Amino acid sequence: MTPQQRLGDKFTGWAMMELRPERCAVRGLLDQIGDRWSILILSALASGPMRFSVLARNIPDISKRMLTHTLRSLEMDGFVHREVEPTVPPRVTYSLTAMGSSFAEPLLGLIEWAETHYDDVLDARSRAEAA
Amino acid sequence: MTPQQRLGDKFTGWAMMELRPERCAVRGLLDQIGDRWSILILSALASGPMRFSVLARNIPDISKRMLTHTLRSLEMDGFVHREVEPTVPPRVTYSLTAMGSSFAEPLLGLIEWAETHYDDVLDARSRAEAA
């Protein structure tokens, strides 16, 4: 059975339970990490634990506000662990939990697909805009 | 090399080119299909070509407006093919392009991860909210 057929079967299964979001895990997952920064932060932390300021430096175009927000959200969802050393000034280190690091595999699949096909997407879009 | 290590290396590569979105394909990809409906529509079409009204029926909680918008967007990005039979009333059939169907594999990986781990996510979140 091809991946496409299996994907189709997944959807048929969801449709039978009326697509209630609680029963359709991807929808829930994307609600939580489908934002602009979660994927990037998880990728960054995949190379090892990292302090707040290092994360901010490695992702140059994120605002402090969103870095904080997204880290909190990832922490609450169990992807990220937060460790504070109570010094002055404070040091806070973020790292992937076991669950967070298990997410690396499917995420990597997505990334690799994107890297091999994204030029085609851009081509398609520019052709569509030209028309 | 573990998936986590490979993911970390990906990020390091991006960071060296300053994370410019054009050079970081996943970001671009998620900008286009990271919305609320694209994944669902692609999953639906994976089971075969489908008319507008059938899609609408299979995804009960989508508005016609967003179904149209999302389909147009997926078409422009080359994921979906749109075919009109010029009858009265019109029949419009949507199907996956070759690229669209090649996306089934990484998407399936994501879905399967979500299905096996999403309960843990919900647990983590409810524990976090209790605190």
Next chain:
DNA sequence: CTGAATCCTATGCGATACTG
């Protein structure tokens, strides 16, 4: 250094009504 609080804007998205 690591945030929290406030303000503001852009836009995703639903609801509704209309059309060929």
Next chain:
DNA sequence: CAGTATCGCATAGGATTCAG
């Protein structure tokens, strides 16, 4: 049947300022 047009709201997210 398969859309388009218009309206309105909720929210994501940036900029800036304050704090421990």
